[in-house]
Amino acid sequence: MYFSRYICHVNQTQRQRLYDLLGENVKKYRSKKGLTQEQLANEVALTRTSVVNIEQGRQHPPLYILFDIAKALEIELGTLLPPESSFLSTSLIDEESLKGVAEKDLPKLTSFVAAFRKSTGDHEQKAAETN
Known part of the structure; x- marks a missing residue:
């Protein structure tokens, strides 16, 4: 595993x-x-x-x-x-971590996290296909 x-x-x-x-x-x-x-x-x-x-x-x-x-x-x-x-969890960041983030910055952070998850998921999928 x-x-x-x-x-x-x-x-x-x-x-x-x-x-x-x-x-x-x-x-x-x-x-x-x-x-x-x-x-x-x-x-x-x-x-x-x-x-x-x-x-x-x-x-x-x-x-x-x-x-x-x-x-x-x-x-x-x-x-x-x-x-x-x-x-x-489905989020890389828990609610406690988000308390210090300005509300205006939440959309940027959410977008960044989604892109990061996609890129790491793509990388892991390619690595699994190689093995």
């Missing part, structure tokens, strides 16, 4: 949504495999509480833990990761 090079620009709400969706996927695939939270915890050297917190989106596991979880669930790591469109 490919995460955009712009992932560092997600705001706190988007980042939390990412971990909420990740947790939902851990729970879904754990249940599909018929494992309890305790059993998964034992397989990946975590506590049951940690598994609960990951599934609830409260604990943000490092990548090596996600690899261990995916291996225990017998799935690819990418299967646990939600698609960007499910946690990124």
Whole structure:
């Protein structure tokens, strides 16, 4: 699975949504495999509480833990990761960021952001076609 090079620009709400969706996927695939939270915890050297917190989106596991979880669930790591469109907003700029922008400048900013999104989307599509 490919995460955009712009992932560092997600705001706190988007980042939390990412971990909420990740947790939902851990729970879904754990249940599909018929494992309890305790059993998964034992397989990946975590506590049951940690598994609960990951599934609830409260604990943000490092990548090596996600690899261990995916291996225990017998799935690819990418299967646990939600698609960007499910946690990124349609705007590159959140409402909080816009509070300091003069109203007369909003149309210019909106136009710039739309052009930027189009150009990066075109670039990513060409890169995907090349691979």
